Amino acid sequence: xxxxxxxxxxxxxxxxxxxKNYDDSKAGxxxxxxxxxxxxxxxxxxxxxxxxxxxxxxxxxxCNKERIPIVPRGSGTNLCAGTCPTEGGIVMLFKHMNRIxxxxxxxxxxxVQPGVITLDLIHAVEAKGLFYPPDPSSMKISTIGGNxxxxxxxxxxxxxxxxxDYVMGLEVVLAxxxxxxxxxxxxxxxxxxxxxxxxxxxxGTLGIITEATLKLIPMPETKQTMLALYEDLExxxxxxxxxxxxxxxxxxxxxxxxxxxxxxxxxxxxxxxTDVKAVLLIEQDGPKEVVERDMKxxxxxxxxxxxxxxxxxxxxxxxxxxxxxxRSALSALARLKPTTILEDATVPRSQIANMxxxxxxxxxxxxxxxxxxxxAGDGNLHPTCPTDVRDKDxxxxxxxxxxxxxxxxxxxxxxxxxxxxxxxMKAPYLEWKLGKEGIAAMKxxxxxxxxxxxxxxxxxxxxxTRKRVVITR
Amino acid sequence: xxxxxxxxxxxxxxxxxxxKNYDDSKAGxxxxxxxxxxxxxxxxxxxxxxxxxxxxxxxxxxCNKERIPIVPRGSGTNLCAGTCPTEGGIVMLFKHMNRIxxxxxxxxxxxVQPGVITLDLIHAVEAKGLFYPPDPSSMKISTIGGNxxxxxxxxxxxxxxxxxDYVMGLEVVLAxxxxxxxxxxxxxxxxxxxxxxxxxxxxGTLGIITEATLKLIPMPETKQTMLALYEDLExxxxxxxxxxxxxxxxxxxxxxxxxxxxxxxxxxxxxxxTDVKAVLLIEQDGPKEVVERDMKxxxxxxxxxxxxxxxxxxxxxxxxxxxxxxRSALSALARLKPTTILEDATVPRSQIANMxxxxxxxxxxxxxxxxxxxxAGDGNLHPTCPTDVRDKDxxxxxxxxxxxxxxxxxxxxxxxxxxxxxxxMKAPYLEWKLGKEGIAAMKxxxxxxxxxxxxxxxxxxxxxTRKRVVITR
Numbered sequence: 034x035x036x037x038x039x040x041x042x043x044x045x046x047x048x049x050x051x052x053k054n055y056d057d058s059k060a061g062x063x064x065x066x067x068x069x070x071x072x073x074x075x076x077x078x079x080x081x082x083x084x085x086x087x088x089x090x091x092x093x094x095x096c097n098k099e100r101i102p103i104v105p106r107g108s109g110t111n112l113c114a115g116t117c118p119t120e121g122g123i124v125m126l127f128k129h130m131n132r133i134x135x136x137x138x139x140x141x142x143x144x145v146q147p148g149v150i151t152l153d154l155i156h157a158v159e160a161k162g163l164f165y166p167p168d169p170s171s172m173k174i175s176t177i178g179g180n181x182x183x184x185x186x187x188x189x190x191x192x193x194x195x196x197x198d199y200v201m202g203l204e205v206v207l208a209x210x211x212x213x214x215x216x217x218x219x220x221x222x223x224x225x226x227x228x229x230x231x232x233x234x235x236x237g238t239l240g241i242i243t244e245a246t247l248k249l250i251p252m253p254e255t256k257q258t259m260l261a262l263y264e265d266l267e268x269x270x271x272x273x274x275x276x277x278x279x280x281x282x283x284x285x286x287x288x289x290x291x292x293x294x295x296x297x298x299x300x301x302x303x304x305x306x307t308d309v310k311a312v313l314l315i316e317q318d319g320p321k322e323v324v325e326r327d328m329k330x331x332x333x334x335x336x337x338x339x340x341x342x343x344x345x346x347x348x349x350x351x352x353x354x355x356x357x358x359x360r361s362a363l364s365a366l367a368r369l370k371p372t373t374i375l376e377d378a379t380v381p382r383s384q385i386a387n388m389x390x391x392x393x394x395x396x397x398x399x400x401x402x403x404x405x406x407x408x409a410g411d412g413n414l415h416p417t418c419p420t421d422v423r424d425k426d427x428x429x430x431x432x433x434x435x436x437x438x439x440x441x442x443x444x445x446x447x448x449x450x451x452x453x454x455x456x457x458m459k460a461p462y463l464e465w466k467l468g469k470e471g472i473a474a475m476k477x478x479x480x481x482x483x484x485x486x487x488x489x490x491x492x493x494x495x496x497x498t499r500k501r502v503v504i505t506r
Numbered sequence: 507x508x509x510x511x512x513x514x515x516x517x518x519x520x521x522x523x524x525x526k527n528y529d530d531s532k533a534g535x536x537x538x539x540x541x542x543x544x545x546x547x548x549x550x551x552x553x554x555x556x557x558x559x560x561x562x563x564x565x566x567x568x569c570n571k572e573r574i575p576i577v578p579r580g581s582g583t584n585l586c587a588g589t590c591p592t593e594g595g596i597v598m599l600f601k602h603m604n605r606i607x608x609x610x611x612x613x614x615x616x617x618v619q620p621g622v623i624t625l626d627l628i629h630a631v632e633a634k635g636l637f638y639p640p641d642p643s644s645m646k647i648s649t650i651g652g653n654x655x656x657x658x659x660x661x662x663x664x665x666x667x668x669x670x671d672y673v674m675g676l677e678v679v680l681a682x683x684x685x686x687x688x689x690x691x692x693x694x695x696x697x698x699x700x701x702x703x704x705x706x707x708x709x710g711t712l713g714i715i716t717e718a719t720l721k722l723i724p725m726p727e728t729k730q731t732m733l734a735l736y737e738d739l740e741x742x743x744x745x746x747x748x749x750x751x752x753x754x755x756x757x758x759x760x761x762x763x764x765x766x767x768x769x770x771x772x773x774x775x776x777x778x779x780t781d782v783k784a785v786l787l788i789e790q791d792g793p794k795e796v797v798e799r800d801m802k803x804x805x806x807x808x809x810x811x812x813x814x815x816x817x818x819x820x821x822x823x824x825x826x827x828x829x830x831x832x833r834s835a836l837s838a839l840a841r842l843k844p845t846t847i848l849e850d851a852t853v854p855r856s857q858i859a860n861m862x863x864x865x866x867x868x869x870x871x872x873x874x875x876x877x878x879x880x881x882a883g884d885g886n887l888h889p890t891c892p893t894d895v896r897d898k899d900x901x902x903x904x905x906x907x908x909x910x911x912x913x914x915x916x917x918x919x920x921x922x923x924x925x926x927x928x929x930x931m932k933a934p935y936l937e938w939k940l941g942k943e944g945i946a947a948m949k950x951x952x953x954x955x956x957x958x959x960x961x962x963x964x965x966x967x968x969x970x971t972r973k974r975v976v977i978t979r
Binding site (some may be wrong): 186224 | 589610611612613614615635636657658659664665668670671675680683686687688690691692693694695696697698699700701703704706707708712713724725747750751753754755766792793795796799815822852853854855856881883885919920921922924925926927928932936939941942943944945948949950951952953954955966
């Protein structure tokens with residue numbers, strides 16, 4: 034492994050980016066040997082920070098010739114080990130490519146480099162009365178490049194969709210060093226295959242994104258936030274389906290169970306109810322009249338589904354506290370035990386109640402502690418297990434429990450990952466969702482665009498697959 | 507060519523679909539030798555109508571082994587020669603696969619076979635208070651399978667997006683006969699590459715779509731329609747940019763110039779103004795209060811941009827007449843001359859005024875008659891030329907004019923096709939938009955998924971490319 038980058042190649046790379054932007058010290062490599070996903074640490078051979086697209090292209094050409102893996106990395110907040118350099122090679126950072134290039138108010142677009150922090154982008158466009166909806170919980174530190182590679186979701190996905198729905202055009206460096214541009218500032222474009230959306234969510238395995246043009250929408254006029262409390266987990270889940278079936282699409286429809294609530298409250302101390310079995314955090318935005326009408330209707334629906342209390346936030350501060358509390362769920366849960374495994378099972382939203390019930394049954398079966406929260410309106414739950422990787426016995430049971438959870442999600446017409454990506458972590462389970470034929474089709478595309486497998490190798494496609502009879506629909 | 511399908515292969519195909527569903531008579535082949543695009547007629551070797559996915563898969567396996575092209579065809583309303591069997595082979599019809607399988611009111615989805623007529627689908631979901639927005643002008647006869655293969659747009663695209671934005675999952679038969687399922691009834695799914703959207707708009711060149719799950723949204727409560735009249739073409743175009751820049755996104759924002767207006771009025775006879783230089787047809791839908799507010803604001807903006815009159819439709823009948831008039835533009839123009847060439851140049855919406863001006867200048871330069879209408883809010887214009895293919899001299903000038911129009915669209919940051927697809931017709935120009943490197947990437951994907959080039963060959967990728975210096979941005 035230490036010989037992957039020869040002295041000669043190292044010198045070529047330094048000639049491109051400058052000595053300051055190439056680091057193969059032990060300390061430098063250690064920093065980028067892991068991401069937010071537990072248990073996949075692996076040392077890269079070097080860390081490199083190109084300053085522009087031309088440098089990225091030159092680096093890629095060398096790596097393609099020398100068969101050196103490249104792992105593009107934003108802030109490493111992903112939860113699928115998508116940026117762990119498990120095959121060694123080079124971790125590529127975008128700290129120099131972090132400019133907002135243009136906010137175009139006539140076409141409602143923003144053009145950015147990949148290293149821009151998500152929240153910085155959101156603030157910059159909001160200052161102009163425009164709105165970029167995708168808001169992953171990690172948005173304070175995540176980068177747009179990472180969001181695009183993982184097709185990140187967020188709390189506003191129910192109404193506004195995910196990152197993919199806002200990417201209009203990309204500049205991408207392919208594995209052969211070619212620089213291509215897809216899409217543009219165009220509401221419609223059918224000139225050839227939809228490469229834009231093929232690259233979104235491809236986890237850096239098909240090319241390196243060096244620029245993106247994103248769609249903006251007008252800022253909603255107002256927003257209201259409410260909390261519905263439940264003595265019964267499944268009643269909360271049923272409320273979610275009932276709201277949608279009543280043809281109301283709120284901005285946010287989040288679920289937190291009691292164990293999550295207790296942990297979050299002890300972290301944020303804002304007076305969250307901890308004596309109830311579950312809460313729904315509901316938000317609607319838009320014109321004032323519509324928001325008020327929808328909030329009333331949703332409150333009624335929640336009560337019909339046996340919510341014991343429905344409280345509308347009275348101030349923006351109170352609303353913001355609730356949102357921040359929800360966003361801090363992972364951080365709060367991570368304080369409980371040395372290891373936190375956060376999962377991402379997703380089902381059709383009509384199956385939310387069944388899935389919540391199944392998760393709790395599975396946790397009991399394997400005697401593990403699972404806290405569940407997530408984007409209930411999207412059918413996207415995050416069952417989370419505070420554990421300890423050093424406790425081999427418990428870890429084994431945790432893994433079995435999550436296997437059962439994935440299998441149940443698939444059985445209910447769902448998927449193994451709604452927004453976190455496949456990475457290394459979910460790769461063994463991908464076949465449960467796609468079948469052998471689906472994987473073969475994706476591998477053919479990967480092979481066509483990256484024949485030497487230098488683009489984030491080891492991600493998406495597993496070396497071995499978990500055996501389980503695939504549930505056919 | 508007559509030997510492409512041997513007697514033995516013919517018998518194998520008949521064994522699959524039954525004699526009634528295999529037609530190689532001269533008359534039968536002639537019917538499917540052309541589509542809505544002028545000048546690309548070519549006889550297929552046979553026409554086949556499978557009854558289910560299994561039959562499609564069996565047919566594909568034989569064709570893959572025997573290297574027989576397959577051209578999947580809905581109603582043939584496309585305008586890029588996307589369903590002309592230019593390489594011979596089999597035209598595949600979906601007249602037996604035309605069921606709406608399920609409308610799921612809990613998950614707001616509809617699952618359909620490819621042969622369903624677009625308007626039938628729209629009516630079926632509207633009966634349940636749900637809304638399927640994509641509404642190509644051909645929706646009365648076009649099929650959903652065709653819409654997906656071409657990623658069709660429509661009049662409501664500005665606010666609601668295009669077909670791609672509503673496809674959640676697909677069943678696809680690949681070139682090797684494998685049947686895969688992508689996506690599902692899932693608001694979020696990042697399990698591997700986004701094959702769903704790769705197949706949308708791939709014009710049948712990557713696989714055959716045999717089932718689709720589409721997203722529905724709640725039916726908007728109300729809708730209003732208005733017509734703004736202009737003495738000045740560019741003032742109309744400027745109004746479009748001004749509306750968007752004022753952060754209003756109407757459902758529909760259509761442009762018709764005077765020549766189009768005159769032709770349409772003589773076709774529909776509803777009292778359209780024919781003495782003005784251009785009109786905008788503007789619609790907004792949603793909650794009553796919002797629609798009223800937006801309509802007032804848009805009327806004000808149009809007047810500020812020198813509209814000479816702004817009239818709101820007083821009845822739904824009047825509104826419907828206006829929409830129907832706009833949808834009939836192609837039919838109306840087609841009555842003028844034996845040949846109608848309708849184009850699809852698309853630019854960022856801020857460039858609409860420049861593009862309209864350029865089209866008129868180009869028409870003058872080449873002394874051809876071009877009527878322009880289209881989805882101005884999307885930057886998607888349809889310059890249309892009534893001509894006669896037998897008049898070689900004029901046809902040559904028409905082709906030169908359209909070449910200049912495509913080049914201008916690219917120069918303004920646009921694309922050679924916004925919603926009609928590449929097919930055979932635009933293939934020579936694709937490189938202007940994508941560059942050699944972009945085409946190479948797409949060809950690699952095509953080659954990976956269809957190594958024997960049996961899936962609608964001759965489409966998207968040209969045998970020869972029009973030479974013109976690519977305008978770099």
